[in-house]
Amino acid sequence: MGATRNVPPAAGAMLESLRGLGYTTATAIADLIDNSVSAEADHVDVVFEWNGPDSWVRVADNGRGMSDAELEAAMRLGARDPRTQRRPGDLGRFGMGLKTASFSQARILTVASSKAGHERCCLRWDLDLLGGAEGSWLLHEGARTGSKDRVEAGLTEDTGTVVLWENLDRVVTDGFTAQDLIELIEQVDGHLAMTFHRLIDDGLEIRINGRRVRSWDPFLTGHPGKAMESVEYRLQNAAGVVAQCHVLPHKDLLKPAEYESAAGPVGWPAQEGFYIYRNRRLLLAGGWLGLGERGRRWTRDEAHRLARIRLDIPNSVDAEWKINILKSTASVPVRLRSQLTRLASETRDVAKKVFAHRGRLVTGRGEAGGGIPDMWAVHHAASGNSYRISKQHDLVASILDRAGPLRSDILSLLSLIAETVPVQKIWLDTAEQTNVSRGNFAAAPDEIETTLTSLFEALVEFRGLSPDEARLRLSRTPPFDQHPDIVQRIGGHEE
Template identity: 60%
Template sequence: MNVRNVPPHASTMFESLRGLGYSPATALADLIDNSIAAQASEVDVRFEWQGPKSSIRIVDNGVGMDDATLEAGMRLGASDPRANRAASDLGRFGLGLKTASFSQARRLTVASRRKGGAIVCLRWDLNLLDQPGSQAPWPLFEGPAPGSEALLSPLETMEQGTIVLWEDLDRVVTEGFTSTDMIEMIDAVEAHLAMTFHRLLEGEGEPFRLRLNDRAVRPWNPFLIGHPAKAWESAEFRILHSPGTLVQCHVLPHRDMLKPAEQEAAGGPGGWTQQQGFYVYRNKRLLMAGGWLGIGDNGKTWVRDEPHRLARIRLDIPNSVDADWKINVLKSTASPPVRLRAQLRRLALETRETARNVFAHRGHISSASGGRSDGVKDAWQVRRSANGTSYRIARDNDLIASVLDRAGPLKSDIVAMLRLIEETVPVQRIWLDTAEDKETPRTGFAEAPTEEIRETLVAMFEALVRYSGLTEEEAKHRLRRSAGLERFPELISSLSLTDIA
């Protein structure tokens, strides 16, 4: 059998790998993975703006590398993705350092030092590949580029550690890119890293610190752990037939239960709707933020929509199942094995349904009959049939029933008015405004004057006492347990029979 050796052309291979789809944020996250794997407790990322000569530098205090280890790390395919890895290893393909770096820059320099050892430095430069007369088809240069020595100087005072330097940022500093654009990019990078590494930044025991231009990155936790208004947080489940895989379901508070600053923060980098779904972690490092992993109903995948915006599910997988979950080189996509999809779907269904109820009832889960069993019946009833969904004003709501009972000759006019309101609710306009604004319309007495709210409470209090036969305390209890009214306990407590005398 004749065999041919067909090695790739270096420049062509590198240029092809540049198109994998990294953003500056995901590329830097890949490099920080390497720092964590090297047992670094501190990572500093520095962006230097100098127009076309701008650079990005990542400095860590990990165990560092000697010359042989650095050379192996600079090689494409430095490790076999099929090989067993340490349980704490965040890598897989042996490509991350190179592909992430070249997705943003044409020159990659890595300098490193082990404890008690000398500084070693190697450099890839895409501008110097395939040079005429070169004796090395894959030239890996020793030392920094002339004029770049100062950018590696922090390593001289460090006992151990590594510096990764990106220069010639042709995929970042493009035509028209300004210092303002650099600042905006840094903000986007910070938001992504705060989310990707939040569990490591929050971790107990040995601290992990991450800084961008000397500013500490504050972790962003998607699950609002410990918030008193949180609608639901399940126990942590072990997934059958997948050792080491854990899942926990969360339903966040409705926006009406959050302060303005909390609302903005909880939305995350992508906003409330985009951040719903599964959060897949490997060794506490976030791989995928949101989305429903291709799970759905009747062959149709669930999409990220408004009614389920409060649903977020934490899913932890070990690094031994990367192939089963189809983790890609960018660590940005995952697909659950077929044998686990039924379990994940059941958990997701429960979470989505709870989130939908909380969303629909503005933070409160009502019983199927409409309204809490010990609260005032909801003013609106939702009716579903083969002909579609309709919305009707509840004639058995205590206040509405009492008004109709006292209406006398105006009863037929009031009923006609209610029917007119029911038939002219601007459902499509409400839905369009919600979709465009990414927020539900303000209801539930939002921003209403206190006196206006009190007038409504007095009318309902009178209906409960005079026409439903409740005692004063029974009426107050029912009001406190009614959707939309429970936020006014002090006003409800101030009600008395003298208000309706």
């Protein structure tokens, strides 16, 4: 063996470099809560205290706590080998989260802990005190002068751990005000509500400045307006990997508060796609993981905004899925890509239909007992799709059959309407506005009945259906399927 040299990293320079990993305040606090969950805590209390440059953040839990030796190990960078097998419920991996998350926000990290059968212990990193001899990693005992009360106030249980951030130089920057802190707290609340929503539903209680964090379910589980909520699929050749496909309701089927909530922290388009969980903790929210079809990767777009797929993975496959330290990126193993592509493709297809048909998926149109054909037909061409009023629509076909010398004028009118439909404007209005008109029929029963009567006569006199058959088809055709009482009155029929 050749000569070797021992080249330890310079403590201060290394830690300053690690501060730039890319944490936000919300993701950093979520990393601390991961440790609380791993320590079997069921209550986590987050406190933001505004005091200008001396503002601080504290995260306290009632977990099993740590002994002095365990705390010292936890404060060491790279405390655990990421290749080591974890307990099934462990949310950690790299042994870096406590330190890197904390240093991304603050220059002083103090951790105190109480464990049954052990004395309370407290250790502190201070980045301003690491500039000594090269290779020195000076870990201080106890809180800094004047901060002991801040730590002690968080240790209200017999067991538990307190993490205190001080000198928040990455948070309280020039111009940062108390109002900015209030807005930051709201961002953290939204992120924790999403990240830990399943654990919160299981009994984990998280409070921010005394206010309980309410879980945010990205799938609107159990909502009656959903077009898809599949069974759980266990992927082949992937032990413990489970997928469930969801298509959320169209905005027309949601109350305003539901629609606003379902948009999530960053809005509808950004929230579509896969949601990857490890031990029921959300790692990645939205996006299509680089999957696609016919050589093209899927991107987030309006047409598929209602598609969301839950994907659970065990904590033993982090390396295979390339989970990073921030728990913010993942890559699908090659052997699973075809299975997930198929599930995603089916989910996207349903989502697109729901989006296009405003949430009403009527099967069997044009068949016996089905609804009547759509008024609009799509024509596909190399230059793009175009939209035409369908001449196969029963009312249109009936009018053209009876039009006589006006037939050519009516066809010209239909062509003109088709050529001047403001497709782009309608698309933008539908995508951007929360209150898009559902059509005049919803507020004009007389107009509904007049239109239904014309359609009924076309079906009976032109298509040769019986009155009952005509009413059945109309009852399965949007938007008339929303008015069954009026449909039943057509043709002098009453239930």
